[in-house]
Amino acid sequence: MLDRNYIRDHPDEVRAALEQKGVEDVDFDAILDYDEEWRELKARGDDLRHERNQVSSKIGELKQAGEHEEADEAIETSQELKAELESVEDRAAELEAKLDDLLLELPQIPHEDVPVGDSEDDNRERRREGFDDLRELPEEVTPHYELGEELDIIDEARAAKTTGSGFYFLKGEGAQLEYALLQFMLELHREQGYVDLFPPIPVNSESMTGTGQLPKFAEDAYKLEGEDLWLCPTAEVPVTNMYRDDILLKEDLPIKHQAYTPNFRREAGEHGTETRGIVRVHQFNKVEMVNFVEPDTSYEAFDRLVDEAEEVLRRLDLPYRILEMCTADLGFTQAKKYDIEVWAPGDEMDDGPEEGGRWLEVSSVSNFEDFQARRAGLRYRPERHESAEYIHTLNGSGLALPRVMVAILEYYQNDDGTVTIPEPLRPYMGGKEVIEGHEPVGESALGAGEKD
RNA sequence: GCCGAGAUAGCCUAGCCCGGCCAAGGCGGUAGAUUCGAAAUCUACUGUCCUCACGGACACGGGAGUUCAAAUCUCCCUCUCGGCGCCA
Incomplete structure (x- = not known):
């Protein structure tokens, strides 16, 4: 398996390898697109989760302080965040699973010494x-x-x-x-x-x-x-x-x-x-x-x-x-x-x-x-x-x-x-x-x- | 195959009953301080991902569920240990 960071940074090398090895059944552009989209979702999910974590810990504090009304409000906010988080993360998980499968089918890149050939x-x-x-x-x-x-x-x-x-x-x-x-x-x-x-x-x-x-x-x-x-x-x-x-x-x-x-x-x-x-x-x-x-x-x-x-x-x-x-x-x-x-x-x-x-x-x-x-x-x-x-x-x-x-x-x-x-x-x-x-x-x- | 117990960071261990306040502590490792040097001691660092960065998220064998919130509760799976059974 190739390193995802490597693929992002060196897409041309990967394309060359696919061609030299005669691999034609891999849609490399799709992999890059999926990865790009995954990273966006990952960042958004992280932000949402951060927000939720903060609200959540506040709920704990409020409850201990006996401020039940405010706690209930916070719970409501948290529930809303939860729904949004779920849709973002579900989509991200889907993409990552797809990405993992696709990456398993990307071949190793030939060493630079290897003679290029067709057969x-x-x-x-x-x-x-x-x-x-x-x-x-x-x-x-x-x-x-x-x-x-x-x-x-x-x-x-x-x-x-x-x-x-x-x-x-x-x-x-x-x-x-x-x-x-x-x-x-x-x-x-x-x-x-x-x-x-x-x-x-x-x-x-x-x-x-x-x-x-x-x-x-x-x-x-x-x-x-x-x-x-x-x-x-x-x-x-x-x-x-x-x-x-x-x-x-x-x-x-x-x-x-x-x-x-x-x-x-x-x-x-x-x-x-x-x-x-x-x-x-x-x-x-x-x-x-x-x-x-x-x-x-x-x-x-x-x-x-x-x-x-x-x-x-x-x-x-x-x-x-x-x-x-x-x-x-x-x-x-x-x-x-x-x-x-x-x-x-x-x-x-x-x-x-x-x-x-x-x-x-x-x-x-x-x-x-x-x-x-x-x-x-x-x-x-x-x-x-x-x-x-x-x-x-x-x-x-x-x-x-x-x-x-x-x-x-x-x-x-x-x-x-x-x-x-x-x-x-x-x-x-x-x-x-x-x-x-x-x-x-x-x-x-x-x-x-x-x-x- | 049956019954029981377990799996927490490189290693060892606490937390689990009773959900919320950075997964506490030790060992090992690296760097620094101290020292003529070493030992001892002290301090910082010592998992993965995203981000140029600030920072954030994740991670307690794996997966699913309950919940505003899971190392902690429930279910399934894998593996390890012990006992019983079977067996070359």
């Missing part, structure tokens, strides 16, 4: 890492969704049965790889100074509003029937809202939390060749890093956060690139955002690198500045005697698991259809070095002619 084509590639010394790949890399089925470590069909499309079972070595990735990432971020959290998975509407998923993006999330609860769309929501309405101390900052959670997203209508397999699913695990920092340090924290997320891929020795998002590709809440995209060589896509394959977004690192803090009431006291100020929040995935798994299954694939396990993960898989897969189970396995 994702205007995003800038900052750098590319890990392509100098590539692994020897099979002639034809099998896409993860075929390989996962062949090795019987990913079972989408049976998940469709128990749950629906867009979900999957991981089995045996597949599930082990998932756990190994989790443990590995969490341990790495611990080294980077993160304190673990395991949050509640359902979150209420207030939390969803605090981080900006509501009110505009309700249709992206799963809602529990009969409850004011949503299935966690990202750990950002419970973790950022953890300190809602708290006042933190200067010495508390920066606070760095990491949290593993499952994430649930409806992803309505997202089916096609680009989303085969487990690259876009309704439930996936992710380790999220969230930083709470003093305002003037948030851009340092941003650079550090990108590096902390990258470290996962560096250690796994997976090639990737860093993309700087242009204004059009910034989210509603974001002032600045970098994406990290890992290289997955299994599927040819037009916008992939020269080496073939495609890019998969595995992390998004964002600085929200005080946008979320203002919505959620996240403050700190810069000096003991000073009044509280909004902090800055940032977060970054570190990382989203399924797409890392895709990259591993494709990039670490061997000629014989097995997958070499990246070294840092082996300690978490009982020393296992290669994923060899399982015999399929059930009558359908007979069709493959592999069981007598």
